[in-house]
Amino acid sequence: MKEKLEQLFYFGLGSALMAKEKLEQAGESAKELKEENERKAREFFDQAVAKGSEEREQIKGSIKALLKEAIDELGLATKADLEALREELAKQRQGQL
Known part of the structure; x- marks a missing residue:
């Protein structure tokens, strides 16, 4: 009987x-998996x-190209056009003085 109890104890332990x-x-595996x-x-x-950043740049480029095309088609003055006009006016004013 004592031997059976001892075996039962060791089995439980x-x-x-x-x-x-x-x-x-399992905990270590879960940690590694996490x-x-x-x-x-x-x-x-x-x-x-x-x-997303790459796509943003492509979309930005496409929008700029579309806007430039629309400005050209409508014949609108660009910033560069206005600057050239300012320079020309400034030269004419200097010539009048």
Whole structure:
């Protein structure tokens, strides 16, 4: 009887230690998985931000080209045109003085 109780005690102790080891392994695996997922999430975020920034620049360029085309078609004066006109007026005023 004593031997059976002793075996039962060791069985319980061994089972508890094995369960503890399994839990520690699972915890470590979960920690590694969490770190890997965080790393992947950061990489995805960085890639998405870079892609968005790149797309923004392309859209900005497209809008500028469309606006320039519309200004040319409408015959509107550009900033450069106005500056050239100012310079010409300034030269004429100097010639009159």
